[in-house]
Amino acid sequence: MRYGGKVYQGKHTAMVTQKEFDQVQELIKRKNAPRPEVTNEPDTFPYRGLIKCGECGCLITYTRKVRHYKNGTDQAFEYCYCTRRRKDYLCTQRITITPQELTKKIRAELEKYAIIDDFFQWACKYLERFDADAVATQQKDIRYADKSHRIHRKRA
Ligand SMILES: [Zn+2]
Secondary structure (H helix, E strand, O other): OEEOOEEOOOOOOOOEOHHHHHHHHHHHHHHHOOOOOOOOOOOOOOOOOOOEOOOOOOEEEEEEEEEEOOOOOEEEEEEEEEOOOOOOOOOOOOOOEOHHHHHHHHHHHHHHHEOOHHHHHHHHHHHHOOOHHHHHHHHHHHHHHHHHHHHHHHHO
16 A cells, blocks of 8 residues: 555554554664663563463563573673463464564564554545445444454553
8 A cells, every 4th residue: 555655554453642652662762772771670571461372372471591601791681571371272483582572573564553643534535435334334443443452452
């Protein structure tokens, strides 16, 4: 799909509003900001409670370990992985990835799914020319999707 000289992928299941997109961008910015000191503080994971395993649906968690070397330097290791908490399903995802890798993957996903408000308005107007009913239905669906998304988030 082409709009304003840019190509947008026509994915339809996940919808991200401009506001949500901005929030995630803010999280990414915060995550990329340099942290001067190495700490054992466990709650520096910006995606806590937000990301689930694609295989079993359990939350992705984060661990930060600091290794102290004899020469006096410290090195932090960060891991993100599936909590594998489901009792009725044995998840095979045993790999870990760093938060930096996770951020890259999220960014790549967002580029696929983000729908810019201006584009949405333009698409609605365009559709209106063909079928006013179709637009009304679509807007209803979007409101519904938005609502269920919020409920889903609350539970997470
Ligand atoms: Zn899993």
